[in-house]
Structures are given as structure tokens and as C-alpha cells.
Amino acid sequence: MTDKTTMTDNMMTSLGLDRPESGDDTVVPFTLDKLDTRGRTVRLGDALDTILSRHNYPAPVARLLGEAVVLAALIGSSLKFAGKFIMQTQTDGPVNLIVVDFDAPDGLRGYARFDHDMLVKAAEEGRTKPAELLGKGHLAMTIDQGEHMERYQGIVALEGNSLEDVAHTYFMQSEQIPTQVRLAVAEFTQKGDHRPHWRAGGMLVQHLPEHGMSHIPDLPGDGDFSNPETADPHFEEDDGWNEAKALMATLDDLELADPELSSERLLFRLYHETGVRVFPPMPVVERCTCSADRIEDMLSTSFTAEDREEMAVDGEIEVVCEFCSTAYHFNPHQFDVKD
Incomplete structure (x- = not known):
């Protein structure tokens, strides 16, 4: 029987990695060079569980806030300077306020405010999907580069759509970059746990311009976040981008949140036929900036x-x-x- 060390070595070889697979609370950048696509995956375990369990949110509220935390980690982890990415929703729905901060390079915190009576009514009517809890309003994404520096902000209308849909709309409107996002939040109970633990996963993929990566602004932080004039307006959905999206669409929520499935294994499962280049993981921690x-x-x-x-x-x-x-x-x- 093959021992554990050999099995691990074989897996590392098949994944093309020269390092151990990443675990929870990490963001892993990658590129699909043959498909002219780049992206990021995030897996959150203890960091997310701490954020959600601290306030004892009702499960539907916790899932929605969890999605917002994953999205903020996917976007905010791209900052190349010491700053803060702030994502905030203000709506008329049962969950009327969400604020998530990503404090570069690795700090996450999040908070949700909800109307108890509206939440109970929504639950009685079976309206507990994240988009239904958000309602109508707006989502603001802000980059704060610190004192004496200009803040950049983009705002997207919320009209009963999901955070995934809002992210797609934001990148097309603000940076004119075709983008697909998947978010998943779940509770897992493992042997010996006294309660279920929250965990989540997410993936973001973006189509690169014809000229290559040197002509595209990085995820917010390396270009003008709020000015669409800085983005190349001449993107076309080619076969490579369609294939990248189609393969990503095969993901289910369990795969994204599975504690036994690393980001590297997930990417290998999705894109091994086309080829995927994986970069070193970046850690993410739950950290509040209050003092x-x-x-x-x-x-x-x-x-x-x-x-x-x-x-x-x-x-x-x-x-x-x-x-x-x-x-x-x-x-x-x-x-x-x-x-």
C-alpha cells in the first residue's frame, strides 16, 4: 500500500507544485494562459467562523455576510500597497447594512445589521436567499489609501440581485473587464466539534485583453478604481474566455467550501486539461482595527x-x-x- 508521504508527493507532482497545498484562510492567485484568463480562489475557515459566530447571527444573515466577506477577500487581496478595501451595502431589505473591511495585506473584518421583524417575515414567506435578504439599494466599493491620499470609490445599484451578479456588473461598468465570480458559504460539523463551524470558498476569473496582462489594471488597487476611462473598452468574448467561464460554471457550492479540497486541487480539477499556473498562497486573518x-x-x-x-x-x-x-x-x- 502506498504510504501517505508517497501519495502526497505524487499529488504534488500531478499539480505541478513545489510546495505544500494551501489550506484554509488563504487566497491563491492563478492564470489560465491558454485561455487568456487570470483569477483568484479563496478558502476561509477559522477567520470566517470567528467573524460570523461572534455575533450569533441567524443562519441566513450569516450566509449573506459570509458571501460578502469572501467577495471582499477576493478583491481586496489584490491591493499592492498598505491600504484598506471597504465594501458596504445599504438597502431596504431585512439585512439593511453590511460592512466588510480588508486591511491590506491580510486583515478581514465584517459586520451585518438586520431588522428582526423583517427577517422573521421573510423566513415565513420562504424568502431567505441572499439576494432576497439584500433587497434594493446600493453597494459601494472603496479603496482608502490612508491619510493625505485620495480615496477611490465605485457604486453599483442593488435591485434584488446577488452579490455575484453585482460583482459582474461592477467590473464591467467600472473597469470594463469581463469577470465571473462564484461564492459559497456553508456550515460543517466535524467529529469532536461542539457546534457547526462556518467556512466558505470563492473564485474570481477575469478575461485578459488581447495585449496581455501588462495592459490591464490589476484588481482594484493598481489602476484608477473609479474611472472607466482607464480601462480598455475593446474586450471581446473569445473562445478561451467562454471555455474558462464554462468550466467554472461546473463548480458547486460543496466543492468551493469543502474542507478537504485545497485551492490547488480545485484548480487542477477544473483546468488541468487547458493548463493552470498557480502562484504562492497569501494568508488571510480575522483582524479588527479598533483600538x-x-x-x-x-x-x-x-x-x-x-x-x-x-x-x-x-x-x-x-x-x-x-x-x-x-x-x-x-x-x-x-x-x-x-x-
């Missing part, structure tokens, strides 16, 4: 002494981070000298 100093500065500069007195309960101001639920406590009079 006592930031909140203290906000309380000091954005509110008057009277405002802070009104905020105080039993002589103390409590501020709870909506993302990570960390509670910060301040004495309302500690700001008097600064004022």
Missing part, C-alpha cells in the same frame, strides 16, 4: 463635553466595536484637559 486610542480620539474630537456627559451611564462611557464586540470604557471627565 482604545482611536476611540478616545474620536470621543475627544467629535463630541462636546455635554455630549459625553449624556453618553455616560453610572459615570462611565462604554463604546462597543460593532465588528469585534470589544467593549472600551472611558471616564467622561478624562477629556476635560484636552477640551
Whole structure:
């Protein structure tokens, strides 16, 4: 019987890798050179479970927020500088607000706000698909390059469509790059677990221009994110792009979220006949950017002494981070000298 080491070596050879396969909480870039296509896959395990479990969201809300986190990881991980990619939805649906931050190079955090009564009614009527929970409104994608730097923003209307559909629309409208996205979120229970754990996977593929990669802006961050004039308007859907899309369409949700299926194995399964070039994985972690100093500065500069007195309960101001639920406590009079 072939031992485990030999089986692993054989798998590495078949995948054409000179490194171990990537695991959870990673983004793996790849190119399909023969199909003039590039892309990224993401697999999220503990990072996503921490984000979703922290607030004990109802399952439909958790799945929708999970999709948003995957999409933000696919797009935000392309940033080539120290900045932040922010994705936000504001809608009239049961889940009326979603905010996901990707803090380059690897930090993720996310938060969802929902109307309990509307969510219960939607569940009673069987309207719990992500697109139905979003409703109508808009999705904004913003790149914040830091203090003293210009922010770039693109906005797409939400009209009862899914986040996958919105991503397709965004890239065509903002950068005129044919793009396909797949997102999947699921709960898995493994032996010894005291509760199910959330995990997710996603894939993004994009058609390259006729001139090659040097003439296409990278995923948001290496070009003008908000100005379609910087993108090449002369894309045509050729046979290579159609084949790349057709093969990607064979993916099911279980494959994307399967804890036993690495990104490399998934790509090999999909594209081994046409050839796929896989690049080193990039780690992703759950990380909040809140801090006592930031909140203290906000309380000091954005509110008057009277405002802070009104905020105080039993002589103390409590501020709870909506993302990570960390509670910060301040004495309302500690700001008097600064004022």
C-alpha cells in the first residue's frame, strides 16, 4: 500500500507544485494562459467562523455576510500597497447594512445589521436567499489609501440581485473587464466539534485583453478604481474566455467550501486539461482595527463635553466595536484637559 508521504508527493507532482497545498484562510492567485484568463480562489475557515459566530447571527444573515466577506477577500487581496478595501451595502431589505473591511495585506473584518421583524417575515414567506435578504439599494466599493491620499470609490445599484451578479456588473461598468465570480458559504460539523463551524470558498476569473496582462489594471488597487476611462473598452468574448467561464460554471457550492479540497486541487480539477499556473498562497486573518486610542480620539474630537456627559451611564462611557464586540470604557471627565 502506498504510504501517505508517497501519495502526497505524487499529488504534488500531478499539480505541478513545489510546495505544500494551501489550506484554509488563504487566497491563491492563478492564470489560465491558454485561455487568456487570470483569477483568484479563496478558502476561509477559522477567520470566517470567528467573524460570523461572534455575533450569533441567524443562519441566513450569516450566509449573506459570509458571501460578502469572501467577495471582499477576493478583491481586496489584490491591493499592492498598505491600504484598506471597504465594501458596504445599504438597502431596504431585512439585512439593511453590511460592512466588510480588508486591511491590506491580510486583515478581514465584517459586520451585518438586520431588522428582526423583517427577517422573521421573510423566513415565513420562504424568502431567505441572499439576494432576497439584500433587497434594493446600493453597494459601494472603496479603496482608502490612508491619510493625505485620495480615496477611490465605485457604486453599483442593488435591485434584488446577488452579490455575484453585482460583482459582474461592477467590473464591467467600472473597469470594463469581463469577470465571473462564484461564492459559497456553508456550515460543517466535524467529529469532536461542539457546534457547526462556518467556512466558505470563492473564485474570481477575469478575461485578459488581447495585449496581455501588462495592459490591464490589476484588481482594484493598481489602476484608477473609479474611472472607466482607464480601462480598455475593446474586450471581446473569445473562445478561451467562454471555455474558462464554462468550466467554472461546473463548480458547486460543496466543492468551493469543502474542507478537504485545497485551492490547488480545485484548480487542477477544473483546468488541468487547458493548463493552470498557480502562484504562492497569501494568508488571510480575522483582524479588527479598533483600538482604545482611536476611540478616545474620536470621543475627544467629535463630541462636546455635554455630549459625553449624556453618553455616560453610572459615570462611565462604554463604546462597543460593532465588528469585534470589544467593549472600551472611558471616564467622561478624562477629556476635560484636552477640551
